[in-house]
Amino acid sequence: MLKCPDDEPSRRRPGWLGWALMAPMLLWLIAFVVAPTLILVVYSFCQRDELGQVVYRFSWENYRRIFFDSDRGRLGTVYLDVFLRSAIYAALTTGICIVVGYPVAWFIGRAREGRRNLLLTLVMIPFLTSFLIRTYAWMTILSEDGILNGFLEYTRLISEPFQMLYTPGAVVLGLAYNYLPFLILPVYGSVEKLDPALVEAALDLGANPWRVFQKVIIPLTMPGILAGIVLVFIPAVGMYAVAQLMGGGVDPTIGEVIQNQFFSARDRPFGAALGITLMLMFALVFWIGARRGMTKLE
Amino acid sequence: MRTFRLFLALALLCVVAVSGRAETKKKGVLNLFCWSEYVPQEVIDGFTRQTGIKVNVENYASNEEMLSKLLESEGKYDLIQPSEYTIEALIKANKLEQLHLENIPNIKNLDPTYTSLPHDPENKYSVPWMAGSVGIVVNTAKVKTPVTSYKEVFSGAHKKRIVILNDAREIVSWALSSLDLPINEITPASLAKAKPVLAQWLPQVRVYDSDSPKTALLNGNVDVGIVWSGEAAILYAKNKKFQYALPAEGAHRFIDSLAIPKGAPNQENAEKFINFILIPEVSVKISNAFPYTNPNAEARKLLTKAQLANPASYPPGDPKLETFRDIGKISADIDKLVTDLKNASGD
Numbered sequence: 001m002l003k004c005p006d007d008e009p010s011r012r013r014p015g016w017l018g019w020a021l022m023a024p025m026l027l028w029l030i031a032f033v034v035a036p037t038l039i040l041v042v043y044s045f046c047q048r049d050e051l052g053q054v055v056y057r058f059s060w061e062n063y064r065r066i067f068f069d070s071d072r073g074r075l076g077t078v079y080l081d082v083f084l085r086s087a088i089y090a091a092l093t094t095g096i097c098i099v100v101g102y103p104v105a106w107f108i109g110r111a112r113e114g115r116r117n118l119l120l121t122l123v124m125i126p127f128l129t130s131f132l133i134r135t136y137a138w139m140t141i142l143s144e145d146g147i148l149n150g151f152l153e154y155t156r157l158i159s160e161p162f163q164m165l166y167t168p169g170a171v172v173l174g175l176a177y178n179y180l181p182f183l184i185l186p187v188y189g190s191v192e193k194l195d196p197a198l199v200e201a202a203l204d205l206g207a208n209p210w211r212v213f214q215k216v217i218i219p220l221t222m223p224g225i226l227a228g229i230v231l232v233f234i235p236a237v238g239m240y241a242v243a244q245l246m247g248g249g250v251d252p253t254i255g256e257v258i259q260n261q262f263f264s265a266r267d268r269p270f271g272a273a274l275g276i277t278l279m280l281m282f283a284l285v286f287w288i289g290a291r292r293g294m295t296k297l298e
Numbered sequence: 299m300r301t302f303r304l305f306l307a308l309a310l311l312c313v314v315a316v317s318g319r320a321e322t323k324k325k326g327v328l329n330l331f332c333w334s335e336y337v338p339q340e341v342i343d344g345f346t347r348q349t350g351i352k353v354n355v356e357n358y359a360s361n362e363e364m365l366s367k368l369l370e371s372e373g374k375y376d377l378i379q380p381s382e383y384t385i386e387a388l389i390k391a392n393k394l395e396q397l398h399l400e401n402i403p404n405i406k407n408l409d410p411t412y413t414s415l416p417h418d419p420e421n422k423y424s425v426p427w428m429a430g431s432v433g434i435v436v437n438t439a440k441v442k443t444p445v446t447s448y449k450e451v452f453s454g455a456h457k458k459r460i461v462i463l464n465d466a467r468e469i470v471s472w473a474l475s476s477l478d479l480p481i482n483e484i485t486p487a488s489l490a491k492a493k494p495v496l497a498q499w500l501p502q503v504r505v506y507d508s509d510s511p512k513t514a515l516l517n518g519n520v521d522v523g524i525v526w527s528g529e530a531a532i533l534y535a536k537n538k539k540f541q542y543a544l545p546a547e548g549a550h551r552f553i554d555s556l557a558i559p560k561g562a563p564n565q566e567n568a569e570k571f572i573n574f575i576l577i578p579e580v581s582v583k584i585s586n587a588f589p590y591t592n593p594n595a596e597a598r599k600l601l602t603k604a605q606l607a608n609p610a611s612y613p614p615g616d617p618k619l620e621t622f623r624d625i626g627k628i629s630a631d632i633d634k635l636v637t638d639l640k641n642a643s644g645d
Contacts, residue, residue: 050626051391052362053369078638085641145518163458165519166505248514249464249506252640264465264508265633266362 037279043272052266062273079257079274083281086254089168089243090236093175094183097232098225100176101183105224108184109191120188123181131178135245138174139165142246166248174242179235183228190224234282254278328353328567331364331375333554336428338587345574351567369393373561377568382553385424386417386624394423395558401569404576412553412593415621424555425572428590430527431551431619432468433544433610440521447546448476451522452499461514461523464506466636467622467629468550469496472524475547482623489628489635500639515540531589531610542610544617551619553593585611 014022044062047055064070069077108119126134141147142165149161164170194217202212218225240255249256254274261271328345330337334357342353356375358364361384368378380388388394399405405413405425412426436445440459445451451460462469471481473492480488505514511525512533523530524545533540556575558568574580581597589611592598598606606612625632 048627048630050624051369051387051393052365078634078641081641082637139517143517143519166514248461248504250503250640252637257637260633260637263360263362264467265629266365267630267633270630 040272040275043269044276046269048267048269054268062270065270066273066277082252082254082257085251086237089172089175089253090233092172093179093236094229094233096176097180097183101180102187105184105187106191109188123184135174135242139246142170165246166250168247168251171243171247174246175236175239178242179232182231186227186231187221187224190221194220326351328564328571329374329376331356332379333357334359336588338583340583341575341580344580345571349570368559373563375559376562376564377571378557378559379427379554380557382415382417383622383624385555385557389418389423390624393560395560395562395565396422398569402573404573407576407578407594407596409593409595416623417621424557426593427554427556429551429553429593430590431544431549432524433527433530433542433549435515435523435525435530435533436541437515437521437539438541439539445522446543448472451524452502456522457502458504459521460503461505461507461511461520462503463511463524464508466633469636470632471550481620484625484628489631493635496639527610528588528590531608534608534610544613548618548620551621553621
């Protein structure tokens with residue numbers, strides 16, 4: 001097919017109307033993303049005084065504290081372990097969301113037009129309730145005197161209450177529950193666009209269902225899966241309320257540690273440094289992912 | 299025309315905003331910056347009725363939150379309600395106004411145990427509001443042996459059945475008390491001694507919660523807790539099986555006081571409010587709403603027997619209680635130590 005250069009969207013430059021329409025978004029980004037990030041960057045190189053006020057004197061100390069353990073004189077600190085733990089929780093959460101969410105998204109995407117909207121509404125319904133109330137509800141279900149333990153004891157499946165709340169498992173469960181819709185929705189978007197004729201063609205040409213899934217369906221829904229992974233993984237790493245409420249604060253996650261710096265430890269510069277480090281780690285992973293994606297496409 | 303009207307509305311808004319600011323400078327206002335769930339509305343209404351002074355209330359949830367807002371907006375608040383170590387830090391930084399005690403005659407009602415304390419030795423800057431302690435709550439329906447010391451809490455018998463405050467300074471002070479080390483002169487050496495004790499204690503903890511430690515106890519997820527006395531008083535009032543005891547090794551007494559920040563616009567009104575809450579009948583209303591330890595000796599005479607018998611509000615005997623002092627920058631080391639040990643005890 002011949003390409004007409006003028007029609008390529010990237011070549012078209014936005015006129016004044018385009019800029020005017022984008023202005024609210026740009027202002028929003030500057031006020032609530034760019035400016036706070038710059039403040040964090042400045043803070044992260046500062047120090048604190050006795051009262052916990054930020055002292056504007058340049059220092060690398062906060063970053064050194066994250067990467068280098070001066071007590072033991074080696075690289076690698078408790079904070080890096082905490083980063084790792086948070087990443088593992090988030091990765092498990094993402095994994096569970098894919099395994100549970102993908103079939104759901106597929107089913108909704110293949111359903112009859114009328115039923116689709118109903119099913120999507122069902123996915124969205126939990127959002128009508130406050131996040132905190134849903135989390136407290138889970139705590140009631142999982143606690144020792146809770147519904148689940150009561151049921152298991154009643155049916156004689158267990159003889160004494162099983163510790164479910166305040167464990168890492170409870171944290172991952174809470175995260176997966178809260179972020180599941182964020183995976184279902186983008187995958188549904190891809191599934192809906194997938195042309196059924198391609199699946200039929202693959203079957204006609206002799207591919208077995210597994211091969212069709214592997215070679216046709218997965219690649220075609222990949223954009224949705226990737227968007228879902230980003231939407232689940234990134235917020236899950238930083239989420240501290242679930243870790244605090246359902247994990248009991250026993251195994252610290254990075255969100256809790258950062259929150260602690262801004263409140264009880266009164267060390268905003270160090271909290272800022274942790275936040276910036278987390279952001280840079282995301283950026284790095286994202287960049288590597290994007291580069292690999294590019295080379296594949298080429 | 300449309301734009302003109304919009305402009306007019308904006309101008310009007312500015313006038314209102316400016317006059318609103320001017321109003322705070324007039325005599326009839328008091329800007330109170332206090333803890334949430336600590337100043338009953340009844341008391342505020344009573345003050346307005348008696349003096350005609352309008353009270354603007356803003357709340358905070360921690361000393362640290364209060365500090366950061368206070369330091370960012372000087373001249374906004376007339377009266378604050380910090381805890382003892384925060385008062386000390388504010389005095390050191392010269393951020394509090396001296397009180398004119400001649401305007402606060404009711405100060406004579408206070409129990410001398412709660413005045414002239416190390417954080418404000420001459421009572422020049424602060425007047426106690428309520429006091430409390432940090433102690434041990436035991437669900438006696440589940441635990442039959444007495445638990446009255448930190449060592450008994452962490453003896454190993456209650457492994458993973460314990461809730462404690464999620465507060466690094468509190469946790470470290472318990473370990474120091476159990477070693478008979480001072481809780482207010484914390485040095486790298488004393489932290490090094492506390493470390494092995496905490497390394498043994500923290501893996502036994504099931505929940506860390508400062509906001510509502512009573513929840514885990516009420517739900518039956520834990521049997522023993524080290525919590526604020528106010529939380530313990532509520533638990534005891536709900537069910538007598540939750541018994542409170544002050545640790546034998548010594549416990550932290552916290553005292554929240556009223557103080558006037560530097561440059562407060564309505565200092566006279568602030569002193570009137572302080573004098574008002576020291577009236578015994580008013581002070582009783584605070585006790586009725588929030589069962590902490592009332593430092594007002596005259597008010598205590600008016601409390602009911604049941605209120606005085608709540609061991610979490612008024613612990614019997616002669617317990618070893620100590621207030622916290624400002625410890626400055628070593629708090630960063632304390633925070634690191636506790637994060638470190640929590641991390642090691644996890645996984």
